[in-house]
Amino acid sequence: MRLRVLEAITESSLRNLDLDELFDALLWRVRELFAVDTITVLLTDASGQQLVATAASGLEAEVFQGVRVPIGLGFAGQVAQRREPVWIEHVDESTVVNPLLWERGLRVLLGVPMVAQGDLVGVTHVGSTVPRRFTDEEIDLLQLVADRLATAAHMHRSRSERAAAAMLQDSLLPGLLPIPDGWELAARYVPGAGSGVGGDWYDVFELPGRRIGVVIGDVVGGGLPAAIVMGRLRSALRAYALEFADPAEVLGKLDRKASHFEAHTMATVGYAVIDTATQRMDLALAGHLPPVIAVPGQAARFVDAPVDPPIGYGLAVTGRRGVSFDVPPGALIVLYTDGLVERRGMDLDDRLEKLRGVASPVSPEAACVRIMAALVGDQPATDDIALVTIRHSPTPD
Structure with missing residues (x-):
């Protein structure tokens, strides 16, 4: 037998x-x-x-x-x-x-x-x-x-x-980015080698009052489960963004939703709102690495913003905070997930400094090319990478 x-x-x-x-x-x-x-x-x-x-x-x-x-x-x-x-x-x-x-x-x-x-x-x-x-x-x-x-x-x-997961991820990432007057945007998404796809995402959408919403996020975990949670968080954040103007309040609502309905879920999220009329950006960070801002004639720097706890598990019991700052003409903002800067065996601070050093107030597409060349090069990333660059177009002479 x-x-x-x-x-x-x-x-x-x-x-x-x-x-x-x-x-x-x-x-x-x-x-x-x-x-x-x-x-x-x-x-x-x-x-x-x-x-x-x-x-x-x-x-x-x-x-x-x-x-x-x-x-x-x-x-x-x-x-x-x-x-x-x-x-x-x-x-x-x-x-x-x-x-x-x-x-x-x-x-x-x-x-x-x-x-x-x-x-x-x-x-x-x-x-x-x-x-x-x-x-x-x-x-x-x-x-x-x-x-x-x-x-x-x-x-x-x-x-x-x-x-x-690949189909879901592809369907949820924005296609053509908005082209608001006086602003330019570009983005990249690269799945981690061997992991297929996971919970990293970026999103850009127009809001009432000549405002632009920009999201960068990373759900803990990988594969289809992380991609599904990412899709839910993305949809919920868009809904809250229409109801609440303050990014910190939006992330607070998202945290409450995830903590109640998405058991054992955790995500880092950065959410910014650009007011194209006042040329200011409101930003809130939930456990996410701060963006880089490169202003013409100045050294690029990381935005000085409070980093509150990640989304999930109701961690932000004392509320969430945000920051507001001017984005001068010609300035470039770089938002990214940790897959861009984290590498096994390499110091994170050194990698962040490398990102800061390569960021310059060029066009968003050129910035993406430079950043990916410097931090990814010809070596596959082990984690997903999402990258969004935004430039306040220079004032014509």
């Missing part, structure tokens, strides 16, 4: 199948090899708190009805929580969450965890309508099958999440 199982899960023709086809092919074969009546694969959901029936042979209704089992509850939930094989010989409401199993007449269930690269992927279980005992060899062989399915599911999920 061992040889037949190994042949089934390593057959070369399986390599070209997508995940659903692989599940269909393998589950049918494994059901015959183990002489069982049902085999089901339940995969963890996005939250990692539930198992969702994804593929089955012999009890397809589990999949059709979208059966979900909380991890830690019932038979499959115990397999997932303990991450070890579980075998029961009494199938009813006292041992199993899903009534379809005992309604099918199952008398015995054997389940094994699906783990890939240390992550719980799901549970595979087989069932029999007649009493039987599973040998140690059968348990080991079912674990081999589960390992094969786990690897395939993990790879598929990783590819799918990267693609979805």
